[in-house]
Amino acid sequence: xPSVEPVILFFVLxxxxxFVRSDLKIPGVLYEALSIFLLLAIGLKGGVExxxxxxxxxxxxxxxxxxxxxxxxxxxxxxLRGVGKLSSADAGSIAAHYGSxxxxxxxxxxxxxxxxxxxxEGYMTVFLVLLEFPALMIGVLLARRGEQGTPWRQVIHxxxxxxxxxxxxxxxxxxxxxxxxxxxxxxxxxxDLFKGLLxxxxxxxxxxxxxxxxxxxxxxxxxxxxxxxMPLAAAGLGLVTGMLLGLSVGGVTLLxxxxxxxxxxxxxxxxxxxxxxxxxxxxxxxxxxxxxxxxLVVGIPLYHRLAQHLHHVGA
Numbered sequence: 249x250p251s252v253e254p255v256i257l258f259f260v261l262x263x264x265x266x267f268v269r270s271d272l273k274i275p276g277v278l279y280e281a282l283s284i285f286l287l288l289a290i291g292l293k294g295g296v297e298x299x300x301x302x303x304x305x306x307x308x309x310x311x312x313x314x315x316x317x318x319x320x321x322x323x324x325x326x327x328l329r330g331v332g333k334l335s336s337a338d339a340g341s342i343a344a345h346y347g348s349x350x351x352x353x354x355x356x357x358x359x360x361x362x363x364x365x366x367x368x369e370g371y372m373t374v375f376l377v378l379l380e381f382p383a384l385m386i387g388v389l390l391a392r393r394g395e396q397g398t399p400w401r402q403v404i405h406x407x408x409x410x411x412x413x414x415x416x417x418x419x420x421x422x423x424x425x426x427x428x429x430x431x432x433x434x435x436x437x438x439x440d441l442f443k444g445l446l447x448x449x450x451x452x453x454x455x456x457x458x459x460x461x462x463x464x465x466x467x468x469x470x471x472x473x474x475x476x477x478m479p480l481a482a483a484g485l486g487l488v489t490g491m492l493l494g495l496s497v498g499g500v501t502l503l504x505x506x507x508x509x510x511x512x513x514x515x516x517x518x519x520x521x522x523x524x525x526x527x528x529x530x531x532x533x534x535x536x537x538x539x540x541x542x543x544l545v546v547g548i549p550l551y552h553r554l555a556q557h558l559h560h561v562g563a
Contacts, residue, residue, distance in 0.1 A: 253356070253359065253360050253363060254447065255356060255359055255443060255446050255447045255450050256356065256450070256544050256545060258447040258448070258450045258451045258454070259450040259451065259453055259454040259457075259541065259544055260454060260545075261451060261454060262450065262451040262452060262453060262454020262455045262456075262457075262458070263454035263455070263457050263458050263541070264454070264458075265454070265455060265458070266454060266455045266456075266457065266458020266459055267458045267461075272455065273455070274448070274451065274452040274455065278448075279449070279452050282445055282448055282449045282452075283411075283449065283513075284411065284415060285438075285445055286351070286352070286355060286442070286445065286446060286449060287351060287411065287412055287415035287416055287419070288415045288418070288419045288438070289419070289438040289439065289442050290351060290354070290355055290358075290373055290376070290416065290419065291373065291377075291415060291416040291417065291418060291419020291420040291422070291423065292419040292420075292422060292423040292431060292434070292438050293370075293373065293419075293423065293438070293439065294370065294371065294372070294373020294374060294376070294377075294416075294419070294420050294423060295373070295419060295420040295421060295422060295423020295424035295425070295426075296370070296423040296424070296426070296427065296428050296431050297369075297370015297371060297373070297423075298370055298371050298373070298374060298420065298423070298424045299423065299424050299425075299426075299427040299428065300370060300428070301370065301371055306371045306374060309371075309493050309495075310371075310374055310375060310378055312489065312492075312493060313375045313378070313379070313489065313493075313503065314375075314378050314379060314382055316485060316489045317347065317379050317382065317383065317506075317507060318347070318382045318383065318386060319485065320343075320346060320347040320383065320482050320485070320507060321343035321344055321346065321347030321383045321386045321387050321390065322343075322386065322390075323481070324339075324342065324343040324346050324347065324474075324478055325339050325340060325343040325387075325390045327474070327478075328342055328343060328474070331470065332470045332471065332474065334530075335525075335526075336390070336391055336392075337391050337392075337523050337525045337526040338526050338527055338530055338531075339390070339391070340387045340388065340389075340390040340391020340392070340523060340526070341387060341391055341515075341519045341523050341526035341527075341528075341530075341531045342471075342474075342530060342531045342534060343383075343386070343387045343390060344383050344384050344386065344387020344388065344391075344511075344515050344518070344519060344531075345387075345510050345511050345512070345515040345516075345519075345531045345532075345534070345535045346383075346478055346479075346482070346510045346535070346539075347382070347383025347384075347386060347387060348379065348380055348383040348384055348387075348510070348511035348514060348515045349376055349379045349380060349506050349507075349509050349510075349511055350509035350510060350511055350512065350513075350535075350540065350543075351376065351412060351416070351513065352446075352449065352450070352453065352540075353505060353506075353508075353509035353540060353543050353544065353548075354372075354376050354502065354505060354506060354509065355442075355446055356446070356450070356543075356544055356548065357501065357502050357505040357548045357551075358372075358502065359442075359443055359446060360548050360549070360552070361498045361501060361502070361552070364552075366497060366498040366501070366552070367496060367498050368495075368496060368498030368499045368501070368502050369495060369496060369498070369499040372499060372502045372503070372506075373416070373420060374420065375503065375506060376416065376506060377413065377416045377417055377420060379506060380412070380413060380511070380514050381408075381413075383511075383515075384514065384515060384518045384519075387515075387519070387523075388518070388519075388522040388523060391522070391523045391526065392522070392523065402521045402522075410513075410514055410517055410518075412513050412514050413514065450544075453536075453540070456536065457536055457537055457540065457541055460529075460532060460533050460536055460537045461533075461537050471530060471533075471534050472534075472538055474534065475510075475534040475535070475537075475538035475539045475542070476538060476539070476542055478539075479508035479509070479510070479539050479542065479543060479547060480508070480547075482507040482508045483504040483505070483507055483508035483547065483550075483551050483554075484504075485507055486500070486503040486504035486505070486506065486507035486508065486551075487500055487503075487504045487551065487554055487555060487558060489503060489507075490503040490504065490555070491558050491559075491562065497552070497555045497556055497559050498555075500555040500558065500559070501548070501551050501552045501555045504551040504554070504555065505543065505547070505548055505551055508539075508543055508547055508551065509539070509540075509543060510534070510535035510536075510539045510540070511535065512532055512535045512536040512540065515531070515535075516528055516531065516532055519531065
């Protein structure tokens, strides 16, 4: 039997339990604690690795990654409007979700690479943090073109003060300032336990996906197809960008994974304030119900193989 990333099997178990209507539940307090731990641990690891690089070596690649990433919602919006016949509000909201990123998908991608012994540039977490913000702003602009009274102060506060950004940036700064030596006493807590706690989190994600699946059935074939094809197109953009930036196989894989992922934490919170008329069942159903499991089961291994192939061709 081919080897499968173990944490993905926990997600599958959760999804099966949800579909058969098991009484399995993860307590809300535990889910909240797990999400805080994962966000902080990812930030700390990124900060520790960032401390190994001169800061100027990271600035230009980060700028390029953000600029290219901003193309994703700009491409998604006209497709959703023209082909999907969605309203501007719904198209803008979904485009924002797909232009933003999923921290958990990134964590699974990093875990997958670590299991294979495939190294990646430590500053990839910096890209993770930076890619959250631009897509949300672009999505709001597209959704509310011509409207007055967009609550920008509230939107910006929701994005930057949300727990995902606070914990990621906070962990990044702490890890960067402390460096590998300073964080070493915390390694057992934040790094050694990471994969086990990620497995618990993905068990809950499987249960959530099963609950959200009905939203997609009501949305129709177009949104299901979009939720698969858009990540593939975005991943292709990430593969090309990573190669042009000279990233390693692991780095190219993670950048493709970031571009292919869709936010279901930060984006729903921001869209709830900025575009209240948008239907959250469409955006969250597509991002969490289709794109998230697709990336976990099919996407990440595919992006890794393509990254290996591109490096082999370019060698």
